[in-house]
Amino acid sequence: MPELPEVETVRRLLESIVLGRTIRAVRLSGLRLRERVPRDLPRRLAGRRPLGARRRGKYLLLDLDGGLTLLSHLGMSGRWLFHPRAPRARMAHVHARILFTDGSQLWFQDPRRFGLLRLVSTERLAADPSLAVLGLDPVAEPPTGPTLRALAGGTRLSVKGFLLDQRRIAGIGNIYASEILHRAGLDPRTRAGAVRPASWAMVARATRVVLEEAIERCGTTFSSYRTLWNEPGGYGDQLRVYDRSGEPCRACGTAIRRIVQAARSTFYCPRCQSARPRRHAGAPRSAATARRGRVSGPRARARR
DNA sequence: ATCCTATCCTGTAGGC
DNA sequence: TGCCTACAGGATAGGA
Numbered sequence: 001m002p003e004l005p006e007v008e009t010v011r012r013l014l015e016s017i018v019l020g021r022t023i024r025a026v027r028l029s030g031l032r033l034r035e036r037v038p039r040d041l042p043r044r045l046a047g048r049r050p051l052g053a054r055r056r057g058k059y060l061l062l063d064l065d066g067g068l069t070l071l072s073h074l075g076m077s078g079r080w081l082f083h084p085r086a087p088r089a090r091m092a093h094v095h096a097r098i099l100f101t102d103g104s105q106l107w108f109q110d111p112r113r114f115g116l117l118r119l120v121s122t123e124r125l126a127a128d129p130s131l132a133v134l135g136l137d138p139v140a141e142p143p144t145g146p147t148l149r150a151l152a153g154g155t156r157l158s159v160k161g162f163l164l165d166q167r168r169i170a171g172i173g174n175i176y177a178s179e180i181l182h183r184a185g186l187d188p189r190t191r192a193g194a195v196r197p198a199s200w201a202m203v204a205r206a207t208r209v210v211l212e213e214a215i216e217r218c219g220t221t222f223s224s225y226r227t228l229w230n231e232p233g234g235y236g237d238q239l240r241v242y243d244r245s246g247e248p249c250r251a252c253g254t255a256i257r258r259i260v261q262a263a264r265s266t267f268y269c270p271r272c273q274s275a276r277p278r279r280h281a282g283a284p285r286s287a288a289t290a291r292r293g294r295v296s297g298p299r300a301r302a303r304r
Numbered sequence: 305a306t307c308c309t310a311t312c313c314t315g316t317a318g319g320c
Numbered sequence: 321t322g323c324c325t326a327c328a329g330g331a332t333a334g335g336a
Contacts, residue, residue, distance in 0.1 A: 318325090
């Protein structure tokens with residue numbers, strides 16, 4: 001679930017929380033995540049002080065003194081949750097609890113267990129197999145049209161598939177891919193290798209704007225994402241197409257359509273994102289079309 | 305080489 | 321109400 005803006009939000013909060021604290025102990029659930037959580041994690045983390053938190057694509061890097069980095073990925077449903085004091089109530093699906101010497105705790109919770117916790121030598125971080133394959137980070141290096149065009153090369157991949165390919169651009173997921181393409185006025189089914197330079201410039205601009213605005217609003221809470229403080233993100237009511245199947249396009253009023261690409265939902269406006277984009281005045285945005293601050297899952301999904 | 309499908313998991317919405 | 325099915329923000333091994 002969490003894409004770059006959500007992970008970046010977590011990174012900032014994580015860094016502000018961990019600096020100045022010392023790890024006293026770590027407790028593990030013993031359950032397997034995307035891969036097995038190293039059993040010696042408690043022994044290797046005890047006594048260490050976090051030095052900072054970095055992000056690479058959707059991966060979080062918590063640097064610790066002594067040359068170790070705790071690599072984590074939130075998968076679809078992972079969360080880092082901070083508790084200033086030890087909570088009394090039990091919480092399901094907590095796989096790791098980092099206990100600090102001041103009594104506060106940092107929990108990794110992940111119901112679907114697609115997340116990842118891995119301990120890596122900070123020195124050899126670049127060689128980590130998960131990080132080594134990642135492409136350009138669109139926040140660290142905001143892309144330009146020519147950059148994207150070069151990354152696409154002559155691929156037959158759809159432009160939606162291109163945006164989702166972490167080896168080319170790292171951090172964009174299913175929500176923001178649809179949002180970016182709507183902003184760029186580009187049909188998600190267009191072959192990336194055939195996108196014109198002028199359209200690449202639009203995609204590059206849309207990528208920068210959408211990610212920047214989403215980070216500003218602490219990400220999108222679709223169903224389960226929460227910040228470190230267990231608060232939902234605020235970008236949900238800015239979404240133009242994602243999960244809005246059948247609802248009017250905020251720009252032209254045409255019903256938003258849902259299609260399936262590579263077994264994943266894509267949402268787009270058939271008018272604003274047609275092969276030959278038309279100019280339109282833009283329908284006024286009524287209160288009825290303004291998105292409610294919904295935080296539940298998708299409903300009324302269009303079948304086939 | 306490139307691209308697509310199935311798979312790992314649990315929670316939940318929606319149909320009946 | 322409850323049971324059942326389909327789908328959910330991701331990554332990736334393996335097959336075509």
